[in-house]
Amino acid sequence: MPRAAAMPRPANQRDTGxxxxxxxxxxxxTWGRRPGIxxxxxxxxxxxxxxxxxxTAFVFLALGGxxxxxxxxxxxxxxAHVVGPDLYNQIFTTHGSNMMFLFAVPVMQAFSLYLVPLMxxxxxxxxxxxxxxxxWMFLAGGIFLWVSFLLDIGPDVGWFAYVPLxxxxxxxxKRPDVWAQMITFTExxxxxxxxxxxxxxxxxxxPGMKLTEMPLFVWAMLVTAFMIIFAxxxxxxxxxSLILDRLVGTHFFNPSEGGSALLFQHLFWFFGHPExxxxxxxxxxxxxxxxxxxxxxxxxxxxxxxxxxVATGMxxxxxxxxxxxxxxxxxxxxxFFTIMSMTIAIPxxxxxxxxxxxxxxxxxxxxTPLLFxxxxxxxxxxxxxxxxxxxxxPIDLQVHDTFFVVAHxxxxxxxxxxxxxxxxxxxxxxxxxxxxxxxxxxTWNFWLAFIGFNVAFFPMHILGMLGMPRRVxxxxxxxxxxxxxxxxxxxxxxxxxxFALFFFNMWRSARTGALAGPNPWGAGTLEWLxxxxxxxxxxxxxxxxxxxxxLWAERESLPIVxxxxxxxxxxxxxxxxxxxxxxxxxxxxxxxWPLIAAIATTVAFIxxxxxxWAVVWGGALVGVTLIGWFWPKTIQEDLE
Amino acid sequence: MKxxxxxxxxxxxxxxxxxxxxxxxxxxxxxxIEGTGFVLxxxxxxxxxxxxPHWPLGFxxxxxxxxxxxxxxxxxxxxxxxxxxxxxxQENLPRVRWLLVLMTAIGFVAIAxxxxxxxxxxxxxxxxxxxSIIWLLLGLHATHLITDVGDSxxxxxxxxxxxxxxxxxxxxSDNAFYWYFVVGxxxxxxxxxxxxxxL
Ligand code: HEM
Ligand SMILES: [Cu+2]
Numbered sequence: 001m002p003r004a005a006a007m008p009r010p011a012n013q014r015d016t017g018x019x020x021x022x023x024x025x026x027x028x029x030t031w032g033r034r035p036g037i038x039x040x041x042x043x044x045x046x047x048x049x050x051x052x053x054x055x056t057a058f059v060f061l062a063l064g065g066x067x068x069x070x071x072x073x074x075x076x077x078x079x080a081h082v083v084g085p086d087l088y089n090q091i092f093t094t095h096g097s098n099m100m101f102l103f104a105v106p107v108m109q110a111f112s113l114y115l116v117p118l119m120x121x122x123x124x125x126x127x128x129x130x131x132x133x134x135x136w137m138f139l140a141g142g143i144f145l146w147v148s149f150l151l152d153i154g155p156d157v158g159w160f161a162y163v164p165l166x167x168x169x170x171x172x173x174k175r176p177d178v179w180a181q182m183i184t185f186t187e188x189x190x191x192x193x194x195x196x197x198x199x200x201x202x203x204x205x206x207p208g209m210k211l212t213e214m215p216l217f218v219w220a221m222l223v224t225a226f227m228i229i230f231a232x233x234x235x236x237x238x239x240x241s242l243i244l245d246r247l248v249g250t251h252f253f254n255p256s257e258g259g260s261a262l263l264f265q266h267l268f269w270f271f272g273h274p275e276x277x278x279x280x281x282x283x284x285x286x287x288x289x290x291x292x293x294x295x296x297x298x299x300x301x302x303x304x305x306x307x308x309x310v311a312t313g314m315x316x317x318x319x320x321x322x323x324x325x326x327x328x329x330x331x332x333x334x335x336f337f338t339i340m341s342m343t344i345a346i347p348x349x350x351x352x353x354x355x356x357x358x359x360x361x362x363x364x365x366x367x368t369p370l371l372f373x374x375x376x377x378x379x380x381x382x383x384x385x386x387x388x389x390x391x392x393x394p395i396d397l398q399v400h401d402t403f404f405v406v407a408h409x410x411x412x413x414x415x416x417x418x419x420x421x422x423x424x425x426x427x428x429x430x431x432x433x434x435x436x437x438x439x440x441x442x443t444w445n446f447w448l449a450f451i452g453f454n455v456a457f458f459p460m461h462i463l464g465m466l467g468m469p470r471r472v473x474x475x476x477x478x479x480x481x482x483x484x485x486x487x488x489x490x491x492x493x494x495x496x497x498x499f500a501l502f503f504f505n506m507w508r509s510a511r512t513g514a515l516a517g518p519n520p521w522g523a524g525t526l527e528w529l530x531x532x533x534x535x536x537x538x539x540x541x542x543x544x545x546x547x548x549x550x551l552w553a554e555r556e557s558l559p560i561v562x563x564x565x566x567x568x569x570x571x572x573x574x575x576x577x578x579x580x581x582x583x584x585x586x587x588x589x590x591x592x593w594p595l596i597a598a599i600a601t602t603v604a605f606i607x608x609x610x611x612x613w614a615v616v617w618g619g620a621l622v623g624v625t626l627i628g629w630f631w632p633k634t635i636q637e638d639l640e
Numbered sequence: 641m642k643x644x645x646x647x648x649x650x651x652x653x654x655x656x657x658x659x660x661x662x663x664x665x666x667x668x669x670x671x672x673i674e675g676t677g678f679v680l681x682x683x684x685x686x687x688x689x690x691x692x693p694h695w696p697l698g699f700x701x702x703x704x705x706x707x708x709x710x711x712x713x714x715x716x717x718x719x720x721x722x723x724x725x726x727x728x729x730q731e732n733l734p735r736v737r738w739l740l741v742l743m744t745a746i747g748f749v750a751i752a753x754x755x756x757x758x759x760x761x762x763x764x765x766x767x768x769x770x771x772s773i774i775w776l777l778l779g780l781h782a783t784h785l786i787t788d789v790g791d792s793x794x795x796x797x798x799x800x801x802x803x804x805x806x807x808x809x810x811x812x813s814d815n816a817f818y819w820y821f822v823v824g825x826x827x828x829x830x831x832x833x834x835x836x837x838x839l
Contacts, residue, residue: 014650126662195669199662207647229669233677237684241776250765250772252684258697258769263687267680529641544646557642563650572649573662581649582660586807623790630794632803 013567015541024540026566031123031536034590042590044128045536049135050114051432056135057107060098060142062503067095069496072456076489078477088473089156090175094149096159097179100275101186102142104417105228108282109193111424112221114432116197118527119215121206121545123538123571124587126199129594129629134192136598141185144606148178155179158471160272161242163253163264168246177246177609180239184605187232194225201225204571205579206526207561209545212306215525216292216299219306220285223313224278230317231274238267248612262327269320277316279413281309283420284351287373290420290427291355293523294370295362298549301354308347315344325393326400334393341391345384352377367521368442372423375450379415383408386461401471404464410457422449422502429506430520434532435513441505448498455491459484524549529558542572545579593629600625655807657729667814671821674784678825681780685773685832696837697770699763704834706757710750711830714823717746721816728812733804736812740796743819747789754782777829784822791815 015023033043043049070091074082083091117125125131148154155175157166166176201222205214214222241252242264251257253264292299299305321329321337355377364370386408390396399405422445429437463484468475475481519528528551530538541560547553561581564570569587574580604618658664689695724739758778763771795815798808 016648016650127666191673195666195673198669199665202665203662229672230676233673234680237677237680241684241772244765244772244776248766250775251769252688252772252776254769258688258692259772260688260691260769263684263691266687267684270680541643557644559646560643561647561649562645563648563652570654572652573656573660576659581647581652583656584649584652584654585656585662586654619786627794631798 012565014562015564015566016562018566020540023566024535027537027540028535030567030569033536038592039590041595042132042592044124044132044588044590044594046113046117046125046128046131047432047534047536047538049128049131050110053106053110053113053135053138054432056139056142057103057110058503060102061107062499063146064095064098064103065496065499067091067098069492071095072489072492074473075475075485077486078475078479078482080474083473085473086156089471090149090152090154092471093155093158093161093179094145097155097182098142098145099413100159100279101182102138102145104279104413105190105275106138106186107421108221108224108279108417109190109197111282111286111421111428112197112224113193115428115527116200116218116221117204118431118530118534118538119218119525120201120204120209121526121529121539121543122200122204123542124569125196126204127196128588129591130192131196132591132594133598134189134196136595137185137192137601138189140598140602141182141189144185144602145178145182148174153178155182160268161239162268163242163245163261166242167253168249171246174609177243180243181605181609183235183239185602187236188601190228191232194228197221197225198229202576203573205545205574206542207544207572207574207579207581209574209579211577212303213545213548215548216288216302216305216309217282217285217525219309220281220288223309224281227274227278227281227313227316231271231278234267235271235275238264238271241267243609247609262324265324265327266320269323270317272323273320274316276409276412277312280416281312283376283417284309286420286424286427287355287376289523289525290369290373290423291358292549293427293521294365294367295358296365296522297358297362298524298552299354300357300361301350302548305351305354308350311347312344315340315347319344322391322396325396338391338393342388345388348384352381367426368437368439368446369423369427371443371446372419372426372449375446375453376415376419376423378450379411379419379453383411383415387412399464401469402464403460403468403470406470407457407460407464410460414453414457419449425502425506427521428527429509430513430516431527431530431532431534433510433513434516435509435511436516436520437505437509437513441501441508445498445501445505448494448501452491452494452496452498456488456495457491459488459491463488519551524552526550589633591629593625597622597625597629655810657810657813661810663810663814664817667818671818675821675825678780678829681773681777682828682832685777688769688773689836692769695770697768699767699770701834701837702757702761702774706753706760707830707834710753710757711826713746713750713753714826717743717750717819718823720746721819725813725816728809728816731805731809733799736809737796737799737804740792740799740812743816744789744792744796747785747792751782751785751789754778754785758782774833777833781822781826781829784825788815788818788822791818 033039033045070083074080074088113125113131153174155178157171157176157179161176161179164170201218244250245252251259253259253261255261288299318340319337322341325334390399390408426437426442463481466481468481516532518532526543542564543550544559544561564572564584569589570584571587572581573583573585575582600621604614604622607614607618720739720742724736724743727735727739765771765775792815795811798804
C-alpha cells in the first residue's frame with residue numbers, strides 16, 4: 001500500500017505547510033489510478049487516456065498502411081491478381097476511411113488530450129470521464145470497421161460513400177451501413193474530445209496565462225476543436241440520413257421522390273473540406289512547437305500566427321464546393337469557390353514565412369524532430385501547389401478522379417500532418433515515456449520516409465495526367481503506365497520500411513533509451529516543467545504564468561499559487577481571457593461508468609443498422625448508464 | 641526548480657454559476673454541436689424546397705394545431721424556467737424542488753403532444769422527400785425534448801435526496817439554460833414545417 005494511503009487525510013488539507021516530498025506523495029495518491037484491472041479501465045487521467053489514444057491510433061496507422069501496401073502491390077504490375085476487384089473496392093475504402101477517421105483525426109486529438117492540460121498548467125483535462133468515454137467509443141468504432149472488413153462486409157463505396165452507389169438501390173448488404181455507423185462512432189468520440197479541449201483551454205489555464213500568450217500548439221488545438229464542432233455534425237447528418245434511406249425508406253437522396261443526390265455531396269464536403277484542416281492545423285501547431293524549441297527563440301510573429309490559424313479555420317468552411325466542380329454547378333458559384341480556395345493559401349503562406357524567419361533569426365539545433373519539419377516544408381509546399389492547380393476548374397475537370405488527385409491529397413495529408421506528427425512523436429516521446437528516442441535511427445527514419453514518400457507519390461501526378469483513374473483495381477499492358485506504377489510501388493516499400501523503423505525505434509527506446517529528465521530539449525513551455533513521465537497530478541504546484549514561454553522567462557525561481565486541496569481532486573478554474581483564478585473546482589474521480597456507457601452506446605449503434613427500434617431501446621439503455629455516470633456516489637461530491 | 645508563492649487561492653469558492661463554471665461551458669459546447677445540427681437540417685429542408693419545382697411535394701402541409709399548441713406551451717414554460725434558474729442561484733431548495741417538478745411535467749406534456757402528432761402526421765417519412773425532411777426536423781427536436789426531460793427527471797430526483805445542495809444548484813441552472821436552447825431551436829422549425837409552405 002502506498003504510504004500516502006496510510007497518512008491521515010483531513011478533507012481540506014491544503015498544499016500550504018507540507019514539505020515537498022509529502023506534498024508530492026499525497027497529490028500522486030489523490031490523482032493516481034486505483035489498483036487492478038478495474039482501476040485501469042476506470043481511469044480518467046488525461047495522460048493515460050491520451051497515451052492509449054495515441055497508441056491505438058498508431059495501430060490503425062499500421063493497419064491502414066498494410067492496406068496501402070496491398071494496393072501498391074496490386075498496382076505494381078499491369079493485370080495483377082493480388083486482389084480482385086471486389087476486395088480492391090473494400091481495401092481502398094477501408095484504407096481511406098481508416099486513415100481519416102481512425103488515424104489522422106484521432107491521433108491529433110490524442111496529442112491534444114495528452115498535452116493541452118500540461119501546456120496550460122493544470123492537473124487534468126476538463127470532464128475527464130468524457131475523455132474516457134471518447135476513447136472507448138473511438139476504439140469500438142475502429143474495431144467495428146475492422147471486424148466488418150475481415151468478415152467481408154467492409155465498406156466498398158469510397159471514403160465519401162456517394163449516393164446512389166451507397167444508397168438502398170446499389171449499396172450491397174450492410175457494407176455502406178458499416179461506413180455510415182463507423183462515422184457516428186468516431187464523430188461522437190471526436191466531438192466529445194473537442195468540447196473537452198475547448199473548456200480546458202478557455203477555463204483551466206494556469207493563472208496569468210492570457211489567451212494571446214498561449215502556446216501556438218494549444219491555439220492550433222483550440223481552432224481544431226471549434227472546427228470539429230461546426231463541421232462534424234454535417235457528416236453525421238449525412239450518414240444518418242443515408243442509414244434512414246437504406247433502413248426505413250426515407251427519400252432524402254432519392255431524386256425520383258424529390259430527394260437529391262447532390263445534397264449528400266454538399267453535406268459530406270461541408271464536413272470533408274474542413275476535415276482536411278482538422279488534420280492539418282494540429283500539424284502546424286506541432287511545427288510551431290518544434291521550430292520554437294530548436295530555433296531557441298519564440299516563434300516570430302506570435303499574434304500573426306494566431307490570426308492566420310483562426311483565419312484558416314474560418315476560410316476552410318467556405319471551400320467545400322471545390323470538391324464538386326465536376327457536378328455541373330452554376331458558373332458564377334464555381335468561380336467564387338475557386339477564388340476562396342486560392343485565398344486560403346495566404347494564411348498558410350504567412351505561417352510558413354513566420355517559421356522560416358524564426359529559424360533564420362534563431363540558432364537552429366538540428367535534431368530528428370526538426371528534420372521532419374524540413375520534410376514538412378518541402379512536401380507540403382508541393383502539395384499546396386497542386387492544390388492551387390486543382391482549385392482552377394479547367395484543370396480540375398481534366399484530372400478529376402485520376403491519380404493526380406491521389407498524389408495531391410497524400411502530399412497535403414502526409415506532408416502536412418504525418419511528417420509533423422512523426423517529428424512531434426520524437427519531440428514529445430521523452431515527456432511521455434521518460435526516455436529519448438534514438439537519434440541515429442531517427443535520421444534513418446527521416447531519410448527513408450522522405451525519399452520513400454516522394455518516390456511513391458510523385459509519379460502519381462504524372463500517372464494522373466496520363467489519365468490513370470483512381471479506384472480502379474488494375475490496368476492494361478499497353479497504356480504506358482507500368483514504369484511509373486512500379487516506381488511508385490518501390491517508393492511505397494521504402495516508405496513502409498521507414499514506418500517499421502519508426503515503430504521499432506519507439507519500442508526499443510521505451511525500454512533502453514537514454515533517460516530524459518524533465519526538459520531534455522531546453523524548451524520553454526509548461527509541459528517541460530513536469531516530470532518525465534509526469535506524475536498523476538502533473539505539477540506539484542500550479543505555476544503562475546507571466547510570459548508565452550514561461551520556462552525561458554523564469555529561470556531563477558518559478559512563481560506559483562498555493563491553497564489548493566491535496567486530498568481531493570481539485571483544480572483551479574480561471575477567467576476566459578486573462579486567466580484570473582475564479583473557482584477551486586472538483587475534478588471527476590475515476591469511474592467505470594464511461595466504459596459501461598460506451599458499451600451500451602456501441603450495442604445501440606450497431607443494432608440500429610439492423611432495426612430502427614434499436615434507437616428506442618438502445619437510447620433507454622444508454623440513458624440508464626448515464627444516470628450511473630452522473631449520480632453522485634458520495635456526499636463529499638456535492639460539496640466539491 | 642525553486643518556487644515562490646505569489647498568490648493564495650484558498651479563499652476561492654468551490655463551485656460557481658454561469659461563465660465561471662466548467663459545466664456551463666460544456667453545456668454551451670454541446671448546444672453549439674446540436675445547434676449546428678439544427679442549422680444543417682434546416683439547410684437540407686430549404687435545399688430540397690428550392691430544388692423541387694413544387695413545394696410542398698404532393699401533400700398539403702401538416703395541420704398546424706399540434707405544433708402551435710407546443711409552441712404556446714414552450715413559450716409559456718419560459719416563465720417557470722426563469723424562476724427555477726433564479727431559485728437555483730438563491731439556493732432556495734424548496735422552491736427549486738417544486739419548480740423542477742413543474743418543468744418536468746411541462747416536458748412530459750410537450751413530449752405527449754409531439755407523439756400524438758407523430759401518430760397523425762401525414763405525409764409519412766417514406767411518402768417522399770418532403771415527408772422525410774419533415775420527420776427529420778420533428779424527430780431531431782423530439783430527441784432534444786426527450787433528452788432534456790430525462791435530464792430533468794434525474795435532477796429532480798437528485799434534489800429530493802441528501803445530494804440536493806451546493807454544486808447541484810449550478811446543475812439546475814445549467815439544466816434551465818439547456819431548456820432555453822430547446823425552446824429556441826423549436827421556433828424556426830415551427831415556422832418551416834407549418835407556415836413556410838403556405839407563404
Ligand atoms: C502510408 C503510405 C500510404 C500509401 C502508400 C497510400 C496509398 C494510397 C493509394 C495508392 C490510394 C489510391 C487507391 C485508389 O484510388 O485506387 C490511396 C487512397 C487514399 N488514401 Fe492513402 N496511402 C498512404 C497513406 C495515407 C494516409 C496517411 C492517409 C490519410 C491521412 C491516406 C488517405 C487516403 C484516402 C482518403 C484515400 C482515398 C480513398 C478513396 O478513394 O476512397 N493515405 N492511398
Ligand atoms: Cu477541399
